[in-house]
Each structure stands twice: as structure tokens, then as C-alpha cells.
Amino acid sequence: MRPARALIDLEALRHNYRLARRLGGGRALAVVKADAYGHGAVRCAAALEPEADGFAVACIEEALVLREAGIRKPILLLEGFFEASELPLLLEHDLWTVVHAPWQVEALEHTPLPRPLRVWLKLDSGMHRVGIDAAAYADTWRRLQALPHVEVAVKMSHFARADELDCARTAQQLATFAEATAGLGGQTSICNSPALLGWPDARADWARPGLMLYGVSPFAQAHALAAQLHPVMTLESKVIAVRELPAGEPVGYGARFVTEAPTRIGVVAMGYADGYPQFAVNGTPVAIDGRPGRLAGRVSMDMLTVDLTDHPQAGVGSRVELWGNQVPAGEVVAHSQTSTYRLLCAVKRVPLEYRG
Numbered sequence: 049m050r051p052a053r054a055l056i057d058l059e060a061l062r063h064n065y066r067l068a069r070r071l072g073g074g075r076a077l078a079v080v081k082a083d084a085y086g087h088g089a090v091r092c093a094a095a096l097e098p099e100a101d102g103f104a105v106a107c108i109e110e111a112l113v114l115r116e117a118g119i120r121k122p123i124l125l126l127e128g129f130f131e132a133s134e135l136p137l138l139l140e141h142d143l144w145t146v147v148h149a150p151w152q153v154e155a156l157e158h159t160p161l162p163r164p165l166r167v168w169l170k171l172d173s174g175m176h177r178v179g180i181d182a183a184a185y186a187d188t189w190r191r192l193q194a195l196p197h198v199e200v201a202v203k204m205s206h207f208a209r210a211d212e213l214d215c216a217r218t219a220q221q222l223a224t225f226a227e228a229t230a231g232l233g234g235q236t237s238i239c240n241s242p243a244l245l246g247w248p249d250a251r252a253d254w255a256r257p258g259l260m261l262y263g264v265s266p267f268a269q270a271h272a273l274a275a276q277l278h279p280v281m282t283l284e285s286k287v288i289a290v291r292e293l294p295a296g297e298p299v300g301y302g303a304r305f306v307t308e309a310p311t312r313i314g315v316v317a318m319g320y321a322d323g324y325p326q327f328a329v330n331g332t333p334v335a336i337d338g339r340p341g342r343l344a345g346r347v348s349m350d351m352l353t354v355d356l357t358d359h360p361q362a363g364v365g366s367r368v369e370l371w372g373n374q375v376p377a378g379e380v381v382a383h384s385q386t387s388t389y390r391l392l393c394a395v396k397r398v399p400l401e402y403r404g
């Protein structure tokens with residue numbers, strides 16, 4: 049069997065959820081969209097279900113996968129519904145929906161439902177992606193409140209730059225939110241992971257942690273609270289071949305790495321088709337049998353190469369960690385043209401093995 053795999057530590061996931069919930073000071077929806085950022089939505093949701101207040105996914109398709117697997121806690125659709133015909137299905141499966149656009153408000157007005165549907169009304173407080181304009185927000189809230197088949201429950205918004213801890217924009221978005229929602233009642237939800245960790249003023253009734261649940265810091269720099277997270281995924285494989293090369297020899301596609309001295313190269317069964325970043329540079333950290341090592345040469349589809357010169361004990365069968373407990377995902381990202389979010393979401397083909 050190919051030795052490439054992703055170990056998923058569900059106890060670490062629960063630890064991170066508890067930290068998120070404690071920081072938020074209220075309730076927390078565990079964001080498990082995009083197959084739980086590559087960690088497997090069903091297994092992650094099942095592991096969190098006994099203690100989670102609920103879950104958030106992007107769309108009804110993702111929610112139904114969880115319902116079919118027996119997840120019973122509330123599930124919020126972060127992009128809401130895409131057409132009015134989905135609305136009865138939302139009720140049937142007990143889903144909550146974000147409403148972020150005027151056409152969705154009109155659809156609700158024109159679609160009577162047998163029971164109230166729970167709605168989170170999203171404000172565009174400055175990110176300018178989705179959300180109701182600040183000037184129209186209070187009016188829209190009241191229009192929804194007037195509908196017997198809608199229970200408009202939570203005022204929400206989303207930050208564009210909460211991961212930049214010295215950026216004034218986040219405070220501006222908060223001020224816009226306070227002004228646009230003043231006097232409306234209902235509950236509040238603003239925080240994603242970087243806001244929960246870095247912007248205490250944004251904490252409110254409901255948090256929406258995603259990335260931090262998986263134990264990865266949303267910040268490029270060191271951060272005391274983010275340091276308390278436990279990595280959930282360990283991506284690992286093994287050395288499957290070794291080359292002893294003299295100085296001046298190229299390694300791999302495009303000869304991006306050329307040996308400067310006699311060099312031992314280890315070939316690892318892991319490539320960009322498994323989700324390892326194709327554009328990781330020479331020197332990107334790995335761990336070889338638990339010791340720091342580095343990538344040498346361009347990543348191929350199914351294999352990559354590491355420098356074993358300083359690892360005389362290592363050989364065929366040695367364990368190589370690509371990221372996880374020994375190699376923070378953020379360090380791999382710092383050497384690749386990607387983000388921590390995309391790094392995790394990109395994992396595929398490798399089997400996910402669960403512990404805890």
C-alpha cells in the first residue's frame with residue numbers, strides 16, 4: 049500500500065473547538081464546509097456533535113450529507129439558499145439559512161412555509177462580497193420580522209482583514225455593524241477564526257470558527273492564543289527510494305535543485321495530486337524520522353524529493369511528515385504560493401485515518 053496518508057486527530061479537534069467556544073464567550077458553530085477544510089466533514093461533525101452548539105456549511109448539498117450521516121444539531125447555510133425552491137427542503141431538514149441578498153428577501157416574502165424558517169441576516173459591513181447594504185439593513189430586518197413564516201434570529205457580518213492585527217479596517221467594520229443594527233434586537237454573530245483570536249471586541253452571541261478548529265493559526269506571525277491550538281491533520285508518507293549523487297547533478301523536473309556537494313536524495317511518495325503545494329520552494333521544511341529536513345527539487349504529481357545528506361540513518365521506509373505536529377502548516381505555506389486555508393482544502397487522494 050502506498051504509505052501516503054493524513055492522520056486526523058479528533059481529540060485535537062475537540063480541544064480547538066473548546067478553545068474557540070471559551071474565547072467567544074457564547075455559542076459557537078463549528079464551520080465544516082469544504083469537507084471540514086479537507087478533514088472529512090462527517091467524521092469531524094460526529095466527533096464534535098456531543099458538545100458543539102451547531103455546524104455551518106456553505107450550501108444545502110453539504111448540509112444534507114451531514115443530515116444523512118445522522119448529524120442532528122443545527123446547521124447554518126453560510127451562502128444561504130440559491131433558489132426559492134430549496135426553502136421547503138430547508139425546513140424539512142431543520143436547516144438555518146443566512147440571507148445576504150435582496151432577492152432572497154423577496155423569495156421569502158413570496159414563498160409561504162408551513163413553519164417558521166430560522167434566518168441569520170447578513171450585513172455587508174465593508175467586505176463588499178455578500179450582505180445587505182448598511183442603509184437598507186434595519187428595513188430588511190423589519191420586513192423579515194413581519195413574515196409569519198420567518199424567524200429572523202441573528203444579525204451577522206464577516207470581516208475581510210481580521211487576520212491583519214494592525215489593520216484599522218476591522219474596527220471600522222465593527223462600527224458600521226453597530227450603527228446599522230442599533231436597536232434591532234436579536235442575537236449577533238461576527239467572528240471567524242482570526243477575529244475570535246485577535247479581536248476581542250468582536251466577540252458576541254455566536255462565533256463561527258473554521259480554520260482554528262483544525263489547529264492552524266490564521267496569522268502569519270506568532271500569536272499567543274493561536275499557539276494554544278493543536279494541529280489536527282498530520283500529512284505523512286515514507287521514503288521509497290534513495291539516490292547518492294555527486295556535486296553538480298540536477299534533481300527532478302526542470303532541474304530546479306542542483307547538488308552543490310555529494311548529496312543523498314530521498315524520494316517520498318507524496319505529490320501535488322495529494323494536495324502538497326506544487327510550488328513549494330527548495331528548503332521547505334519537512335520532518336524525517338522526527339528530525340528537521342528540507343525539500344530539494346520541484347514537487348511532482350505523485351512524488352517529491354528531500355535532502356537526506358544530514359540524515360545518515362534515514363533510508364527507504366523512513367517516515368516523512370509534510371505538516372502536522374512537527375512541521376506547522378503555516379511554515380509550509382510560508383515557503384509555497386498558497387494559504388493555510390487552501391493547503392488544507394487541497395488534500396485529496398490520500399486516505400484520511402482518524403484517531404481519538
Ligand SMILES: *Cc1c(COP(=O)(O)O)cnc(C)c1O
Pocket residue numbers: 079081126206239240241242256257258259260266
Ligand atoms: C468560512 C466562513 C467562516 C469561518 O472562517 P475561518 O476564517 O475559517 O474561521 C466564518 N463565517 C463565514 C461567513 C464563512 O464563510
